[in-house]
Every structure is written in C-alpha cells, then in structure tokens.
Amino acid sequence: MSVEAPVVPAGLIVPGGAPLYAPDVFRPVYRPIQGERWRLDVAPLSLCPGYWSGVQVVTDMAVLTRIHGEGADAGLRTWMSMTPMEIESQELGCRAATGHTVVMGLGMGWAAANAALQRQVTAVTVVEFDPEVIGLIAELGVFAQLPPEATAKITVVEGDAFAWTPEIPADTLLADIWIPLDGDGRVAQVQGMRANTGASKVYFWGQEMVIARRAQALGLPLDTATVARIVAEMDLPLIGPEVSDYPDKIERAADRWLRRE
Known part of the structure; x- marks a missing residue:
C-alpha cells in the first residue's frame, strides 16, 4: 500500500x-x-x-x-x-516481548504488529472487547502489511481483558485498554490480568506515571533504588527497570504527562 x-x-x-x-x-x-x-x-x-x-x-x-x-x-x-507519545509509551514492552505474548486491547493494531515482528515472540494473542474495532482493523489490512511469518503469529479474539484466560499460559502481557494515560486503579487491574494469563513479564500503558506518582508521594527521587522499591510494591514483573536509563525516562515522561493535582 x-x-x-x-x-x-x-x-x-x-x-x-x-x-x-x-x-x-x-x-x-x-x-x-x-x-x-x-x-x-x-x-x-x-x-x-x-x-x-x-x-x-x-x-x-x-x-x-x-x-x-x-x-x-x-x-x-x-x-x-x-503520535510519538503513543508509540514511545508502548515501545519498551513491544521490543522486550518474548514467547506467547498477550496484548490486551487491539487499538490500531500497532503494538500487536510490533510484538509479532520480534524474533523471540512465537505467538501473539490480541484480546479486544469491541467487535467493531476488530472488523475495522481487519478491513484496513493492518496485519497484512507485515511479513507473512509475522502475520501468521497473530490471533485476535473477542473477549474481556479482565476475565479472559488463555489455553496456553502467556510469557508476556502487554496491556493498553485505558483512557487517560495517567489513571487510577490500574495496578490492581493489571495484577488481575497477570493472574489470569500467567505472564512472566508485564508492560502496561501508563506504568511510568504510576511509578512517578508513587515516588512523588514518598518524597523520593526518581532513581534506580526508588524505581526498584516501587516496582516491588506493585508485585508485578515489569518490563522497563532493566533499561539503564529507565528512571531518567520516567522523569522526562512525568514532567510532561503526569496529572497535576
């Protein structure tokens, strides 16, 4: 095209x-x-x-x-x-995905497509609640633009992200089902998705805002030790902390996107 x-x-x-x-x-x-x-x-x-x-x-x-x-x-x-914001805010998860990757929320198909392009990803299951969105992305031929071997990895299923469980446990969970970026109650929701899918690593949209807001509440600087402490509190095997400049990335994103109260 x-x-x-x-x-x-x-x-x-x-x-x-x-x-x-x-x-x-x-x-x-x-x-x-x-x-x-x-x-x-x-x-x-x-x-x-x-x-x-x-x-x-x-x-x-x-x-x-x-x-x-x-x-x-x-x-x-x-x-x-x-936008660069949307892409950068999901890119770490897509690049680090491995094995059976479950993507909660089809959106425009971008995250699922980029996960499927990773050599270490063997299958991508996309869970989408709205059948009209599924039909729209299919009509646009988003996944057909990928190399055939990547397209073949992707399966889209209609389901509820909060209740869906896979036949084969997930290795990676990528979740992006919310508006806005900086919202409340997200950690508990992701914990539930992780329990349902069995994923061994997780990346969810807006996780940097959760970390930044908690650091702010604790009165701590956004450094490696603070990030490690907050991630441990979240009890989620998050993708991101392994990146050397992750605290700096969080700080830069929070300066622009963290909700001010």
Whole structure:
C-alpha cells in the first residue's frame, strides 16, 4: 500500500526546528475509514510531543476516535493515535516481548504488529472487547502489511481483558485498554490480568506515571533504588527497570504527562 509523501516545510526540520519523526519501528499505513461508532482519520502533517522525547514533525499521523452521543450531543473521543507519545509509551514492552505474548486491547493494531515482528515472540494473542474495532482493523489490512511469518503469529479474539484466560499460559502481557494515560486503579487491574494469563513479564500503558506518582508521594527521587522499591510494591514483573536509563525516562515522561493535582 503506497501513499504520496507529504511535503514537509523545510523550516520545521532544519537546526533549531523540530526533527522529523522517523523511529525504527513498524508503523502501519492507515487510510480514513468510518464505522458505526468508530472512525479513523489521517493527518498529513502534525507537530507532536513524544512520551519522553521532544516535539517532532509527524507525517501521515493516524487517529482512531470513538463516536459517542447522538444528534446535537454527538462528539468524538480520541482513543488512540500514531503520535510519538503513543508509540514511545508502548515501545519498551513491544521490543522486550518474548514467547506467547498477550496484548490486551487491539487499538490500531500497532503494538500487536510490533510484538509479532520480534524474533523471540512465537505467538501473539490480541484480546479486544469491541467487535467493531476488530472488523475495522481487519478491513484496513493492518496485519497484512507485515511479513507473512509475522502475520501468521497473530490471533485476535473477542473477549474481556479482565476475565479472559488463555489455553496456553502467556510469557508476556502487554496491556493498553485505558483512557487517560495517567489513571487510577490500574495496578490492581493489571495484577488481575497477570493472574489470569500467567505472564512472566508485564508492560502496561501508563506504568511510568504510576511509578512517578508513587515516588512523588514518598518524597523520593526518581532513581534506580526508588524505581526498584516501587516496582516491588506493585508485585508485578515489569518490563522497563532493566533499561539503564529507565528512571531518567520516567522523569522526562512525568514532567510532561503526569496529572497535576
């Protein structure tokens, strides 16, 4: 599937301007589409902040929104997008996935696709509650854009992330079913998913905000020792702490995205 390359204003990407976003991860090609309650749009050119990186120029940035309400009260709520923030906030989990990887929440299919591209991943099971989202991603052919051997790893099932259990225990759990990024009650929910799937390692969307908020409550600096203490409290085998600059990444993400109270 080919798309015409957008024209990027030169002033945006010269020294002193925002860099062009060009990560070494797979980004599917999307096209505008609308269903009964969901729609996907593509912005040719956007300026977007990263999760722990700065503002960047993003081309062909896709956004998935949910239509809610009716008539004059109808509106759109952004559910997922291909911004640097969304990608960086899931990238560590996708890269570290191994064996049978369970992805809670299909979204735009990005996380499942990138997990399937990892050589050490043998199978990817995606659990999605909404059949319309499943149909939308299938119609867009997101997984068909992958190499055949990666596509063959992926199975999408309709189910409830809080109740679903696999026939084969999971090695990795990747969970992204929430709005907003920084929300309450997430750790207990992920603990339940982990118990149901048997996963030996976990990455969930917004985990850095949970760690940053707890460090703030404890009055501790975001360093390796603090992160280790908080992860132990969470009682989850989190992906992330093994990364040498993880505390610094958390601090940079929290500076931009942590909810201020």
